Amino acid sequence: MTIKTIAGALAIGAGLALAGLGTSSALAASAGDYPSRPVHYIIPFGPGGESDITARLQQPIFQQITGQDMVVEYKPGGGGAVGWSQLNSSKGDGYTIMGSNLPHIIVKPLMGSVGFETDDLVNVFMFQYTPDAIVVNKDSEFKTLEDLIKYAKANPGRLTLSGSGTGTANHLANVRFNKLTDTKTTYIPFKGTGAAYAAMRGGQVKAEWGYSTVAANHPDEVRLLAVSTDERLPLFPDVPTLKEKGIDMVGGAYRGVAVPKSTPEPVRQKLSDLIGEVNASDKFKQEMKDRGFVLLNVPYDKIDDFMAEKTKVYTDLATEAGLIK
Template identity: 55%
Template sequence: MNLNRRLFAKILASASLLFASTLVPFAAQAADYPERDVTYVIPYNPGGESDVTARMQQKFFKELTGHNLIILNKPGAGGATAWAQLNGFKADGYTIMGTIVPHIILQPAMKEVGYQTEDITNVFFFHYTPDAIIVNAESEFKTLQDLVDFASANPGAVTMGGSGTNTANHLAAEIVSGLTSTVTTYIPFKGSAPAITALLGNQIKSVMSYTTQGVKAGDQVRSLAVATEKRHPALPDVPTFRELGINHVGGAYRGVAVPKGTPEDIQLELAKILAEINANPEFQKLMLEAGYSVIDVSHEQIPTFMGQKAKTYAGAIKQLKAKQ
């Protein structure tokens, strides 16, 4: 019956047109993202590594998208306060939050912090601060081997300071102790700065911190080793752990996360923008000079990345939990 077929064809055509037209705004949505300023929540106070790198991104974000990245500091409980609140924000892509690995893996594993690692929807990781063992410039330890030898001969006598308990520094200290079969005494401090200060005042023998701290302290300290694959341009005279036979590459990886439920295409667009900032040579120069290592962990790579990291930390986490 011709009438029916024509009617059917018409209905089909208009339905497809309607359907296609609904797709357009979605596609347009992602392509237009961001249409206004984006709030970037940083779980730490101004001046810390997360905050400083976020502010570096700000400038380039404005150039790329024409919109502002507004930084909001929400410190508390080593970052846990903000991460526990992440999924309470609107999932429209206009509120993003800084994240750090190993923190978001370590914290929920060690105690009840108000969120689980799976609750954090990571979009992109854009740099890491490699672990570094630092001693006072006037210290007796000229190379890492000196430190290791002393520690082997005097178990527990080497004091190694770091920021907090059950944190990235603590984890790194455990990992390196394990790999060198030595026993060091970890001294927790309330942040990197007090630890470095104690080092400068010769209160402790060494510090497990980041390359950025080594760069900041300059001539007053000597960095014994860095946890990167190749030597870091900001610290060219410092050997890597691998060169010295210790297979440790890692540090604190910082990235950006969004509330659960943010549309996938917005996440991809955000990841694209962040990757473009990372590719900018000016941005890279800023980061490298201060001791950061720029890396790209793209949206697709994140699940593998997180899985890898969780496996790497598993042994040390067990050790730390046993000590609790």
């Protein structure tokens, strides 16, 4: 190799190295400046549900922290599948983010082709869950959880419970409840929490697998028999947890934030940090408590372990429910 050739090779190598440094510097700068314009927060459901409510609670605090607007938009359809299947077609710059829900993003692909796989979604933070709860009308014959279980054992299959959809948190809570209490109840899926609530209120079913938020929104109409939390909810200090009653159930509908796969690592981490700051806000904490939500703090560096654990749990439950094709 001639001196001229060697010099040329060194020049090319130096150029590549500088280009690499430039790319690296650009990524670092983009993360450092992020966000420098409004962030579009897509909810893959219609307005008015828990995903929308929590996004609206995050919105002003995100703006206060960053100085940039969080613009909430909706892309409903297929129980979230329409939005999730299109996420990776968005530009991965951190300015398009999307609400992510469990067990939906795990169970839906197991049930059939929905346009996305669980691994297609890059979750950067899981910030809350809405606890599963057994809800009855105020004038129900079931005054306690023990009353309901006693009836279920004496009348296999006759205890009917409404819930939001198939393969959802409500449905899988019913599967788990039956197994842990050695009962056989009949779960009846409805299109959304509102319809499930209306069915219970109208007497079409004897109880509802709803969420703690149902009682928070209708305190004069319903009674909670139990909630699936580690500790009693401050909003309902007299309502026992399922764990207190010897039923090892904690969970509900988990919500987080996801970004397109093309989003650079520094931006993923920065967004995760910002959602963590929102979660740490005293105002956000209080608003979540007041509405029956439970805060969760699973940042980007803990997401993989969290998802692996939940995937195992929900795959087992979906198998038991006969949902996997």
